[in-house]
Amino acid sequence: MARNFVRYKGGFEGFKIIGNFQNKIIFPTWTEFKRNISTTLKTSVRMVAPPSDEESYDPIYNPQGMVNLGTGTNYLMQHEVKARVDKMRIQQLSLDTTDPGQIEKELSEEVANFMTKFFKAPENIQLNEIKLLNNVTAGIDLLGTFLGKPHDVFLCPAPAYSRLFRSCTQYSALEVVPVPLKHNLEAGQYFSLNVSTLERGIEEQTALGKRVRGILVTNPNNPSGEIYGHPLLLEIMELCQRYELHLIISEVYCLSVFDAENQFHSVLQLGSQIPDPDRTHLLWGLTKDLCLTDCHAAVLHSKNKSLMPKLLSSNLFRNILIPEQQFLTLYIRDHEWIINSFLKKKHQRMRRAFYRAKNKMESLGVEVFPSQAGFFLFCNFRKILNPNNEKNSIELFKSLLKNQVYVVPYWEMKCIEPGWFRIVFTAEDHIFDAGFDRIKKTVEEWNDRQRAVYRM
Numbered sequence: 001m002a003r004n005f006v007r008y009k010g011g012f013e014g015f016k017i018i019g020n021f022q023n024k025i026i027f028p029t030w031t032e033f034k035r036n037i038s039t040t041l042k043t044s045v046r047m048v049a050p051p052s053d054e055e056s057y058d059p060i061y062n063p064q065g066m067v068n069l070g071t072g073t074n075y076l077m078q079h080e081v082k083a084r085v086d087k088m089r090i091q092q093l094s095l096d097t098t099d100p101g102q103i104e105k106e107l108s109e110e111v112a113n114f115m116t117k118f119f120k121a122p123e124n125i126q127l128n129e130i131k132l133l134n135n136v137t138a139g140i141d142l143l144g145t146f147l148g149k150p151h152d153v154f155l156c157p158a159p160a161y162s163r164l165f166r167s168c169t170q171y172s173a174l175e176v177v178p179v180p181l182k183h184n185l186e187a188g189q190y191f192s193l194n195v196s197t198l199e200r201g202i203e204e205q206t207a208l209g210k211r212v213r214g215i216l217v218t219n220p221n222n223p224s225g226e227i228y229g230h231p232l233l234l235e236i237m238e239l240c241q242r243y244e245l246h247l248i249i250s251e252v253y254c255l256s257v258f259d260a261e262n263q264f265h266s267v268l269q270l271g272s273q274i275p276d277p278d279r280t281h282l283l284w285g286l287t288k289d290l291c292l293t294d295c296h297a298a299v300l301h302s303k304n305k306s307l308m309p310k311l312l313s314s315n316l317f318r319n320i321l322i323p324e325q326q327f328l329t330l331y332i333r334d335h336e337w338i339i340n341s342f343l344k345k346k347h348q349r350m351r352r353a354f355y356r357a358k359n360k361m362e363s364l365g366v367e368v369f370p371s372q373a374g375f376f377l378f379c380n381f382r383k384i385l386n387p388n389n390e391k392n393s394i395e396l397f398k399s400l401l402k403n404q405v406y407v408v409p410y411w412e413m414k415c416i417e418p419g420w421f422r423i424v425f426t427a428e429d430h431i432f433d434a435g436f437d438r439i440k441k442t443v444e445e446w447n448d449r450q451r452a453v454y455r456m
């Protein structure tokens, strides 16, 4: 992870940016950040890279290390995944790349079958509608490359997964512009996605002379875990049709719905009801939903006939490694195991872990978004920050880092409301607890400081 981030040299006084980054964002690693923690945080520093493996907490080998509750991984099924992999005939895998086309075709067939079944598509998904990729981010970048021109705009309701605003557009040079969603906690209203907000976003960008090419929606949402139903999606699709925009829907967490009351419905289920199939594109990653933490694979589904051949031309740079393809073909073939064992256990464990973590955070006076899916507690610290503003949020974030726990602050997700932090609950219990103890310590220190100020 950390290697994806540009590092800076020198102290906070003398930033040197290595690399050519949009918006001149500086990415210190957390160790470098911590080294300079006593220096005032410059507002230009917006991103902190997650801790590397060497920097991360381990109860035996690195008890002083940073607990990473920021990176979106699900460790609740590690034993089952390992047992399943052990059972598979991994010796069948080879490094023979003489017929990569055949290996890719086999995996594409399995993925098409898998998606037809698990996404409940009304008709069988055809091979010429999907393209395998090495990750979801690459899929968005490729769509940007082939659907737009540099500096065209894709709108993305925010808060959203932070990389959507940066690494998704590294090659396409597209701008992903956040459309802030309103919320009013007192009125019980959370960041509500609606068509009028998106339409205002289109008009604002057009007035600025920008060409809006599309809208990017994540369903279930990251970070909030909210599920958007078909009626809303259809309204968004009609909006896109009216403005001739592309709609990219990322369903990265569609098999990670842990709230038994709520059902997720993939956009694929809409079949012929999709108003503009040529401009509707779906992305799904195999990594998150199947808990394959170190395996990088994704799929793009589109009915756009002119897009698919272009995507094929990107094979050299975006392919999944051949042994990984062979592994995945075997792994996703056993639908019976995935439905009756893997997903059942996963959802039970996620439900338990979510409420366990939520109760702990609420015991500190933190409000937690009523999530239904995904790996995150979306937490609001406003009652602790008091007053809830950017300055206090940055101070709290610095204190969390100082106490060795990494979470994702609201500004990385382009959330306009201060006080929000994204905290992963799908860590193993003992890792979550180690992180929670540090969050608790930070909140207690914060409360003590506030009490001391009021006493003065």
Ligand SMILES: Cc1ncc(COP(=O)(O)O)c(C=O)c1O
Pocket (backbone or CB within 6 Å): 072, 134, 135, 136, 137, 138, 161, 218, 222, 250, 252, 285, 287, 297, 298
């Ligand atoms: C909504 C969303 N899209 C994309 C990704 C990244 O997926 P990948 O690592 O396959 O690029 C994530 C990862 O957390 C995500 O939450």
